[in-house]
Amino acid sequence: MIKKISMTVLALFLLLPSWSQAGSWTEDPSGVPGQWYVGTSPSYVAPAKQPILFVHGLNSSSNTWWNENNMYETAYQNGYETAFIDLYPTKNMWDNGALLSQKIRDIYNYYGEKVVVVAHSKGGIDTQSALVHYGAYPYVSRVITLSTPHYGSQLADLAYSCWAGWLAGILGSKNDATYSLQTGYMSYFRSETDQNANVSKVPFYTFGGTKWGSFGSSLYWGGLYLSGYGSNDGAVTVNNSRLPYATELKVGGWNHYSIKEGSSTFNLFKDYLNETTINSSKALTQRASFNNEADSYFRGGEYSGKTQEKIQVEEGASSVTFDWMSNNPSSRLILKDPENKIYSSFNVSKDESDYFNGAYHHTLTIKTPPPGEWTLESDSQSLDKYLLNVSFDSMMNDVVSVSMDQGQISLKKKDRDVSIQEDMTIEFYKNGKIKESKIKPKKGLLKLPSLGEGVYNVTIDITGKKGKNTFNRTLVKTVYVNDKGRVFGQ
Structure with a gap:
């Protein structure tokens, strides 16, 4: 059975008699933010075993731990008491941290002892906010995070960029939670958190993943895009976990x-769930410092009838992947290479990720593509909205990188023989709302405008040349500027 706890109500969901597995109940919890639930107690709980509080991630709910997941069952079979909570699925770490802090106190009082928090994805950030900023640290012994984007996600940056922001908005993916996961904003959160005296009160343990989903799936597409930033699990890089x-x-x-x-x-992680947890001999985590590879090129918009995009593929590219993301699952696409060979066998799948949920991916990978101008044509009888991402596996990926120093943006070339032309566009957001769109700095002046506190999402489209070889790339970067003008996310 599972117990449903609220401020005034204590209700029990009874097991169906024919069901013997832990976690069986007649209906799922309501998902109301702030409600928490107690799982079935094992017949014997060793005194050293502390209760586990499971915290869900972005756009999720408490049932993520038992619907198509045996985490709850596994904890029960191993003799642990369990609790689950519903947070706001689309609110930031400040709102969820304040809510979670209050409920952690209630759960502590219910059990009469500290709990171990196991958090997935953004749930780890919400948990740290509750402990550090809202005073819940006395009630938690340790925190285990499973692919938590402690430094944000570059997919959130992309969702707020000039090429993709409108699509994410149409799909309903732009909210307080995804806004706060932009790497620039998370750099600000880290500065507010990591220097706080409470940060060392509760030890953290982390996990990271390196596999993507199946070809064409949302995790595969996310993994392909994030690969330019390092090893990742389709949504979060190992470095940021x-x-x-x-x-x-x-x-x-x-x-x-x-x-x-x-x-x-x-x-x-079960050895870290007990009162007398072993001292880990593992060294503290070292985060890598590197410039991301420029391996993607973006275009997007809306159209009715026919439209086409032209893409330069450079000589020596090992492969190129075309991913046409749209709100229409039946987009008719024809890809032509420089020799007029036609490709039309796109893999189609629905996006189930946090940033473009509900879109449809039309994906095709070409090995050893002939260099030159490629054309992707689409035909739609209705108004169609799309985002084209072209991902390159090429030696040219590391030729150009972007960095920022107090609002001054620099493009760095690793090859002297490469010439580049850039086109920069800035989207400015404050408190999650766009204030100014498609800002174009003066030609040759790569500098943030002075618009005050908020997130500056910078998109730089590049046309590069090395000899007769032409290539296209898009770089996306976000920074947060606080009310004192300090820049985070450089």
């Missing part, structure tokens, strides 16, 4: 969904 003062328990072959399954990771 780390905290310098946390202990990394394992980086393994999980994608962003499988990492939270009981059969995947429970046995790897």
